[in-house]
Amino acid sequence: MTDSSMDDSVNTEAVNDEPQREEVAPEQSGAVPAGAEVPAGEPAEAPAEVPATGDAHPDTVLAAERLADLQRLQAEYVNYKRRVDRDRAVVQERAVRDVLESVLPVLDDIQLAREHGDLEGGPFAAIADKLESTLGRYGLERYGAKGEVFDPQQHEALMHGEWPADDADLPADASATTVVTVFQPGYRAGEQVLRPARVMVADPD
Secondary structure, three states, rough: HHHHHHHHHHHHHHHHHHHOOOOOOOOOEEEEEEEOOOOOOOOOOOOOOOOOOOOOOOHHHHHHHHHHHHHHHHHHHHHHHHHHHHHHHHHHHHHHHHHHHOOOOHHHHHHHHHHOOOOOOOOHHHHHHHHHHHHOOOEEEEEOOOOEEEOOOOOOEEEEOOOOOOOOOOOOOOOOOOOEEEOOEEEEEEEEEEEEEEEEOOOOO
């Protein structure tokens, strides 16, 4: 073997005996190493998103459902109470109205007796006045008088006659259909008519 071939063999073996160095691939994540500054014009890496916590705890869901049920029941109770209070007031008004309507014939007799002078100086006059005063506390009011303007909501016209020219109780400046005779007075409780006044009407000349 020549000297040159021996040198080549030695060089080759020396190269093969050197430990193999592993190359490390550069990181592809784009993260900036700690302590390094971000070059101007290059955006920094966005922070990682916070992972979702998932569905709410079953106890939280149950508590929300119970709260909704409680609120619904409370609303239903409030509506029920308002309806009961309203119905109670309606029932009371109806009961009072029924009682007042039942005594109207008695009041008619008292009124007729008063018009004929049968109550003057008699012991029954004070009783009649006390009865009418007591019923007045419940809103009962007698109405219907000669000279009133005819109102179909308040009066029941039984007759339509001629205008009495010499009646001083009628307004001289009347321009509408007017009550000229009252056959039976009307009664109302508040704004509710219990019985319309039964009258005769006439038109002014």
